[in-house]
Structures are given as structure tokens and as C-alpha cells.
Amino acid sequence: MKKCIQQCSNRLKLSKKLAYSLFILVIGGGISAQTCQLDDYTLAACNDEAVYTISNYTGNLNNVTPVSSSGLTYAAWTFNPTLGTITFQSFLFSDYKGFGTIIFDIDLGGTICRMVVKVGECCQDGPSPADVFIEEVVPSNTYSGIIWMYGDCQLTNSTEFVSAEVLSAPDARLIVQTGALVKGDNTIFTKMCEYAWDGFYLANATCQLELEECYLSEAIRGVYSYNNGELTAVKTNFYDNLISLLVEEHTTWGPHYRSHIVLDGNTFSFNRLFNYFNVHPSSPIIPSDFFQGDCSIINSGYSIPILIRDNCTEVNIGHRTLAMNTFEDPYGYAVDITWLEIHDSYVKIRTNSFDDANISICSDDDSRIALGGANIATVNLIKTPMITYNTAHHIENNRFSDGGHLEINTPYHALATPGTPFTGSYIYTNDFDGVRLEVIGNNALTQFKVLNNSFPDGWARFADLNDNTNGRLIFNDNVMTGEPSFNTLTVYRCDKMVIGNNTLSYSGTLPWNGSASPIGMDLNDVKEAVVLRNNIDDFERGIEVNYDATGTQFTCNDFSNCYYGFYLNNPSMSSQPATGLNCNMNSWVGCATNIGGSPANAISWVWDNTVITLDPGSVSNITGNPFGNTIICGNQTIPSFKFAGNGVDNSTYNSGNDEFGSKHLEKGTTSAIQLFPNPVSDVLNLDIPEIQYDGELINIYSSTGHLVLAKAAQKGINTINMTKLPSGVYLIRISDFSSMLVKK
Numbered sequence: 001m002k003k004c005i006q007q008c009s010n011r012l013k014l015s016k017k018l019a020y021s022l023f024i025l026v027i028g029g030g031i032s033a034q035t036c037q038l039d040d041y042t043l044a045a046c047n048d049e050a051v052y053t054i055s056n057y058t059g060n061l062n063n064v065t066p067v068s069s070s071g072l073t074y075a076a077w078t079f080n081p082t083l084g085t086i087t088f089q090s091f092l093f094s095d096y097k098g099f100g101t102i103i104f105d106i107d108l109g110g111t112i113c114r115m116v117v118k119v120g121e122c123c124q125d126g127p128s129p130a131d132v133f134i135e136e137v138v139p140s141n142t143y144s145g146i147i148w149m150y151g152d153c154q155l156t157n158s159t160e161f162v163s164a165e166v167l168s169a170p171d172a173r174l175i176v177q178t179g180a181l182v183k184g185d186n187t188i189f190t191k192m193c194e195y196a197w198d199g200f201y202l203a204n205a206t207c208q209l210e211l212e213e214c215y216l217s218e219a220i221r222g223v224y225s226y227n228n229g230e231l232t233a234v235k236t237n238f239y240d241n242l243i244s245l246l247v248e249e250h251t252t253w254g255p256h257y258r259s260h261i262v263l264d265g266n267t268f269s270f271n272r273l274f275n276y277f278n279v280h281p282s283s284p285i286i287p288s289d290f291f292q293g294d295c296s297i298i299n300s301g302y303s304i305p306i307l308i309r310d311n312c313t314e315v316n317i318g319h320r321t322l323a324m325n326t327f328e329d330p331y332g333y334a335v336d337i338t339w340l341e342i343h344d345s346y347v348k349i350r351t352n353s354f355d356d357a358n359i360s361i362c363s364d365d366d367s368r369i370a371l372g373g374a375n376i377a378t379v380n381l382i383k384t385p386m387i388t389y390n391t392a393h394h395i396e397n398n399r400f401s402d403g404g405h406l407e408i409n410t411p412y413h414a415l416a417t418p419g420t421p422f423t424g425s426y427i428y429t430n431d432f433d434g435v436r437l438e439v440i441g442n443n444a445l446t447q448f449k450v451l452n453n454s455f456p457d458g459w460a461r462f463a464d465l466n467d468n469t470n471g472r473l474i475f476n477d478n479v480m481t482g483e484p485s486f487n488t489l490t491v492y493r494c495d496k497m498v499i500g501n502n503t504l505s506y507s508g509t510l511p512w513n514g515s516a517s518p519i520g521m522d523l524n525d526v527k528e529a530v531v532l533r534n535n536i537d538d539f540e541r542g543i544e545v546n547y548d549a550t551g552t553q554f555t556c557n558d559f560s561n562c563y564y565g566f567y568l569n570n571p572s573m574s575s576q577p578a579t580g581l582n583c584n585m586n587s588w589v590g591c592a593t594n595i596g597g598s599p600a601n602a603i604s605w606v607w608d609n610t611v612i613t614l615d616p617g618s619v620s621n622i623t624g625n626p627f628g629n630t631i632i633c634g635n636q637t638i639p640s641f642k643f644a645g646n647g648v649d650n651s652t653y654n655s656g657n658d659e660f661g662s663k664h665l666e667k668g669t670t671s672a673i674q675l676f677p678n679p680v681s682d683v684l685n686l687d688i689p690e691i692q693y694d695g696e697l698i699n700i701y702s703s704t705g706h707l708v709l710a711k712a713a714q715k716g717i718n719t720i721n722m723t724k725l726p727s728g729v730y731l732i733r734i735s736d737f738s739s740m741l742v743k744k
Contacts, residue, residue, distance in 0.1 A: 052086040052117070062107040071100025072119055093121060096282040098169035098193060099150040120150055121169065123193035138174075148192060149174065156180050161187040168197035170280040171220070176200060176207040176229070184214045191218045195280040196242065202229025205252070205260065211236045220277070220285050221246045225261065228252055232262045235323075239269045242277045242287055244305040250312040250345075259316030259348070265323030268305040270333035277303065293343055294389040294409075295362035301336030312345035313418075318352045319378075329356040339384070342367045342391075346418065350378040357384050360404065364389035370417045372398040372430070376701070382406075392416040393425035400458075401433040408439045413446045413471060423447050424471065429731060429738070432458035436486070439473075441465040443493075449474045452740050454729035457482035463492040473497040479729055479740040481679070483508035487519040488539075491526055500532040503678055503742055506539050514563040514596065519544050527551055534558070535678065541567040542591070548572045554586060561590040568597035673734065679742035686718040686734075693734055700741070701731040 064079045064086055075090035086104075093100055098121035106113045134149050140157035147161070149168040155176050160183040168174070169192045176182050182200070191197045199219040200209055205228035212234045216222045222244040225231050228251070238244035247261060254260030277287055291302055305327065308315050317340065318325050327339040334357050340349070342363035348370040354360035360382050363369055369391055372378045379397050382404035389409045394416040400406055411425045424447030427437070434457040439448060441464040448465050455478065465473040473494045480488045480502065488504050491497065504520040520539040521531070528551035535558045536542040542562040543554070549571045559565035565588045588594040674687040686698065693713050698720065700709040711720060713734055722743055730741045 050088045066104040069102045071095030155182045167192040170195035171198045173198045174200045179206045181208045184211045188215045228260045230260045234264045237267045247308045248310040266325045268327045294364040295341045299338045303337045304341045306340045309343035315347045318350045325352045327354045353381040355383040360384040361386040363391045368392045371395040396428045398430045400435045405435045410442045445471040447471045452477045455480040459484040459486045461490045466495045475499045477501045480504045487522045490522040493525045495527045497529045503535045505537040545571040557586045559588045563592045564596045565591040566595045679744045681744040682723045684720045696735045699733045
């Protein structure tokens, strides 16, 4: 076994001179019956020559003959038969991994003894007598102190590093062998010399690596988990790595919540400027090979703390029962990098905090992401933009703030979370605090549901999510309040969408002159859409309609304190149906002009049973409605307002359990449970018409997930005093019913 100088059976003695910052590791073995006796190891300083002394020398040493050397060269060598010493001068390493071998024969009175000398590069401050030197095979043991690693070191059976400092030569890999369990406890793993090492390699599901309170730095791939290799990292600091964790081809479930990767309370960071990575010029590892696809276009720093790719089907980054992983760089060294990059894989991302970089999460290439979950403890805190390409999403109970925008490009119509009925993308009960949600489709088959989210000072934009078979945009039960930087909700070219039961309220100072900003809903080219039962308050223009709005219905919306409640910017609406019966009507309270602007052609305005057709031209404040309300309505009955979901007819809304073990609401129509007023200042009323909720708890949660109020429900009108609760956004749940609530 080739392990350490202290345990070698045959030894050489070093003088106090080593060639050019080198140290010498000697492992010998005789080829004759006579054993070559060598002195105990004595460490020398790192100087300019290496001198070996044959022990037990009695003057019968006839000759020393070098047989071969590999991995290094030397300028000259001499043998002193009087002293029994061999001196080598000016070592140069031809093996870039920093070690080499010299084989020579010693003639002891006619008996030839062959010796093997391992020479390793000495850098930093050089080794000390207590250091351990390892190359090729690491015997099972517990190691402490300073350990020097060379080449590809095989970690076998049960190997543990406790309070150690493991220094690795260029590209040295610590390979966890099949069936081996390797543990690191309070240990530093880092590079030996100026060039980076290549970290731990886990080749299959029987390879296990457990790190607790360790430091892992300056590696090309800190941990490379391939084909279901198991990693557990707890309270470990990963920093200054090209890639801290690379996961490839994880295709089966593991023991840790359906994943082979468990990350608990770790920190991913940078402690220096990261404008290049020092890979040895002779290394076969090419850093640019890791950076491919749409995500890499935005990753100008060419470093990824976590990279997941190549058809991984079960990877878990964090978990709801574990401590939060932190991705941060408070000194600004990592401003150009992406914290987590995903290619062609399914990944669950829970209980993480992302900050201080260019991008928090990026995914592409038919990936699927479960971000957060129904359990409020799975929340991710995202303070750096997240951007995706061609990905299916299940995004639930996350907090986007401080520049943590969510940008989604060409969402992928697939099961976002295997084993659940969600097809397409599902954005549910998240907070977008002062940031934007932006979705750009490609007019392909895409189901995109945005439900029960809060947007305090946030805004949303959608484009090109047209109806194709079972695909369209559903934007329901969201609360958008405050003073966003842009128009609150903007939509382009999204046919047959549904926008319903949302609350949009502006709290900033208005010019109150009908100017183009702020607008509650800015709708552009939205045909055959349903805009239903929304509360729109305190905007210059509550809803503005532009371009083609053929067949779109605006039904049962409430406008208050807007300069223009409903503004027509020359839209085409000529194909609106001409009758509208049994509809709840739109209402305007405190608006300077209920309906203003100009239509591009004749429009049918319907209230009660009377149809009034207006010619093209200016539409001012419409008066004369005996009921005080005006309706723009296209059907004889209220739209069913079902959440588009599982069935071909879009009739159901997740009636089963998802992979988080949480049963979500089943809404057939809006008549199930009604909340009013919303926003509320003092007393909240809940109209519960169905006996199935009698006796269930009415639970109200804060935006941080804390239960702040609970009350038993009963059939009929339920009242809840909200006066003692601070202003903000709340989530109300009753059994399988859920809705957002704003407290003024």
C-alpha cells in the first residue's frame, strides 16, 4: 500500500536539502531475498537538492544504478560510496499532477535490491514530519492533521477525515469507491499548489459522501455525483469553486426524500474575485464544456455553484425539514455568476436563500422545477432574478423580493412535478414583493396558471400564451397592491385567457387626469378572454383595452376611485355577442369617467335586457342606466369560471394530493365560498353556502406563513374581526378552499 512515510516498511532518509521546493516520498521493496534496510524518515526543508542515505551502511555498497524515472526528470545524480549517499539535483516534473517516480538498483555486496522513490511537489510552506502523503489508494482509516493528495486517490470502505486539512495537487480526484462511505468532519478540503484540484467523485448509488461542518474550496468540481452517488452535506461552506456540486444522470429515487442529494444548512459563496479559474494548462478538464445552452448565455462569470444536467429525474436541493441553504456573496465577487443551473432535468428546490449574484436559478432544455411546496416551511427566499427557458414549473410558497424577478421564457407543457396532475406551469401562493413576474410564451400548447399570489408593489406581464387545445393563461385570485414601478398587470396576445377574482389597488399619488400610467390592467390583443369579478381601485385607468379584443367579455368587475374606470384605446370589439342576460354587472364608484376613450368600431353595451349599440367615436361617461351599473357582457349566463386544469374540458382543479402531501382547493364555480369586502379594514364576511364546511376551521396565515387567527366555520355568513391585524397580505384557508386577502 502506498500511503504515508510513517508507515512504509522500507525507508530512505532525506538530507536537509530538497530540489526546488520538493519533498520526497519513498516506498521501497526488494527484488531479492535480502531486504534493503532504510533509516527512519526525517523531513528536510524545501531547498535545491535531495540527498538519500542508505541505513546500516558498512562499506559494502558496491553500486547504485538508476533504472528508470517517470513523471519527473533531474539534471544530475551522484553516489558517494564512502557515506552511502545518493544525491539528485534539479528535479523537474513532467507529470502536471505534481508527483513522479524514480526506480534504482542498489548493489549490497553482490545482492541487488530494487528501490522505488515517489517524489511529490512541495508548495505552500512545505510538509512537516506529522503530515500524511497519499497517492493512488487510501486505506480505510481515520485521518487527522495535514494530508497531501496526488493523482486519483481511491477512497475505500470506511474512511473518515476529522479536524484535518486535505491538500490536493492539480486535478487530484478523491474517488469514493463502490460501496465506500467517506466522512468529513470539521475538515478543510482545498488545493495544494497554484492549480485547482478536482474534488470528490461519486460514481454510483453505493458511493456515499457525508460532509459536516467542512470547508471545500478552489476545486474544479467540488463534488461530482454521477449515476445516483449519494451526498449529504450539513453546515458545510462551499466557496471559490468552479462548480461546487455537479450532478449528472440521477435517474432513480434515493433514500433521502426521493433524492440522493441532501443539502442542509450549507453556505455557497465567494471569498475572492472570480474572473478566471486556475486550471492547469495540461488538464483534460475544459471549463467551457460545462457552460452550454440558454442559461450559459446569461452567465458571464463562468462559474456555477450547483450544476444539474443530463436527464436527472430526482434531485432535491434542500428540503422542508432541514435548515436553509444560503447562497450569498456580500462582497460582490460573484456578481456575474448563476447560483443554480439546470439542464434537461427534474429538480425540487426547497428551503434555500439566493442573493448577491447575477441569476439565482436558471433552467432550460425541457427541464421541470418544483420550487417550494405546500408546506410553508419549504419556502425559498429569492433576492436575485430567476430566469427559465423551456421549463415546466410548480412554484409555490416562495418569497421573491429585492430584485428577485421571475422571468419565464417559452414555458414547457409537461408535468411540472411527476406523479401530480399539474400540466404546464403552476404559480401558487407566492409573494412578489416589489418585483415582476414576466412570462413570454411562443403560442404553443401551454397551460399557465397563476393563482392566489400576492404582489405588494409588484407587477406581472404576460405575452403569447394563446389557447391551443388545453393551453391558455389563467390568472385568478391574486392580490396586487401598493405602488409598482410599472403598470400592475400587462397582457399581450393571450387569447381565451381568464382573469378573475383578482384585487388590484394602487396606493401611490395620482395626477388624477386620466394619463396613461398607472393602469390596473393593460390588455393588448386579447381575444375571446374572460375578465370576471375583479376589484380595481385607485388607478388613472382601471382597465385599458388596446388592439383586437374580439369576443372578450368583461363581466362583474368593480371599479372604484379611478379617473377612467374602463378606457378604450381604439380596440376592435365588433364581434361581441349582442345579448347579455342574468349577469352580475360591472360597477363604478367614485370614478371621474366610468367608460372613456374611443372604440375602433361599433360595440354592444348591455345592461339589464336592453342592448345599446354605440357607433365608432368617443365614448364618454355612459349614463342612463336605471340600475346605476353598466355591463359589457357577452354570454347569457355568467361564465362558469372553472380553473382550467386536468381534464380535456378544463373542468377540474387538482382534486388530489400533490407530491408535497397537501390537498389543494377544489373550485367548481365562484359560488363555493365568497369573501367580502376584500380588501378589508375591520370586519371580514365569509359566505359559506355548503354544509360540507360546517365545523371546519377558518385559518388565516400571514405572508410569512404564521397562523394568526383561527375560527370554526358554520354554514351561512361568518364574520371575523380583523381590526387587530396589521395591514398586509394574508392567506385564508378552510379545508380545501384557499384565497388571498388584503388587510388595509
